[in-house]
Amino acid sequence: MPAPLPHEHLPSVPALTVESDDVQHEERLSERHVFNDWGMQGENLSPHLRWSGAPAETRSYAVTCYDPDAPTGSGFWHWVLFDLPASVTELPTAAGTAPDFKGLPEGAVHARNDYGIKAYGGSAPPPGDPHRYVFTVHALGVDKLGVDSDASPAVVGFNITANTLARGHVIAYYGV
Template sequence: MPHSFDPYSALPSVPDFGLHSTDIADGKPLDAAQCSSLFGGPGEDRSPQLSWEGFPADTQSFAVTCFDPDAPTVSGFWHWAVYDIPATVHELEAGAGAPGGKYLPAGAKMLANDAGGQSFLGAAPPPGHGPHRFMYVVHALDTAELDVPAAASPAWLGFQLFEHTVARARITPIFETPT
């Protein structure tokens, strides 16, 4: 059973909006495409397709993150962090998190994940650790650009999101590496 702590519950409450995907769903296991081969498991490290609507009309940009709060660390594990997505963009195609951000929309920036790669890193919980939640979140922001250096960590991005998020949309699939 996934852990119950919701790290977003510690943040200021903001309105929700709609987030959809052809690749992932709330509470459903991830496919191999959204898993990682980094630790020897089957996986493709392909970011899922995401589309969103119903965000506030005055949204200036978006950020997209993927976080595993159940990782066996005191800080969880950031799998993906993209920001400065223009307000006119309402979808990321599957694979948009390819290395270097070559499939991201113009103007969008991607930080290194917690494994150090500037790309989407799929799920790879330790075998036998139980199911993990993978929180895919689209943040609607009140600014067109965030003050985040290219070498910043996703946690630093989180500080900026704390200050600028006006609405949030989430999908949280799960994954457990077989023993």
Template sequence: MRPHLITILTLSYGALAHSSLAALELISNDISQGKPMSSKHEFTGFGCKGDDLSPHLKWQGAPKGTKSFAITVYDPDAPTGSGWWHWQLVNIPASQTELVTGAGVKNSKLLPKGSQQIENDYGNAAFGGACPPQGHGIHHYRFTIHAISAEKLELPQGASGALAGYMINANTIESATIEALYKRD
């Protein structure tokens, strides 16, 4: 093998090894991958009696080019034909790496300046907790952090979840997800 080819292979391997170390990661003190959520993350209403608190979320390893973040929470198991959006938070500054438990309440003072909560499928511009129909079995709640290539997603007040989802997906560089579980017997 020629010396310059060995050098290129070594550099390529080194770049791959480094990039895997810096992958975007989402962690939480409140929820865990594949584990049931507590009732503090259950919705208040529609027959549910939880505390309706968004969980603590922390992320690290943002890829190069990240100019802001977005958070989405989606239940694909909701019996709607299109799932259920529990939370969409956009325009989180790139310097932000954590949200405390309960940050997603309506008109929150705990969210970073400039961020925008999109109306969820409950009809609130806030986090809306889990509330699967009784006896419907386990639902999967996908909490996802998106590294966004734009400083600000231009969304009108009252933007639909579909429009927000389109803009988030069109500008996502990388994402990481925790899929937590919830059911009501």
């Protein structure tokens, strides 16, 4: 039985619509979004994402990418981005990609992911069954999450969950 998805154990909230020009729901992740290290040779570009349907009281957004199938006992956080202004409803390809962060809005904050970097880190599963990559957008009821970029993904996730008004996701697969 596959590991539960991160939103399956969270309190129920209304759904956002999340779409991508780069990631098709339940399809294989492109090499453009695969890590360029750990034996992988991808481009490590964060994917384009757009969302709609947020409640009127939304004050900011967070974007995460999580692999629940990583052989760690706790999954693997690939992207932890928060404090996106409520006026932002789309991120271009490479917005989360270091060092340029092209198209990332001012004030947005990257927390350190499980690679140990403050940026998007693409998929890099070990050989075997494909892993799921859950790209989630969280509509939040606060302007600022109240944590800094050195917070762990678990601490950021705790604060995201405590302030989530709505969430939506797109899930891609990747394996070698």
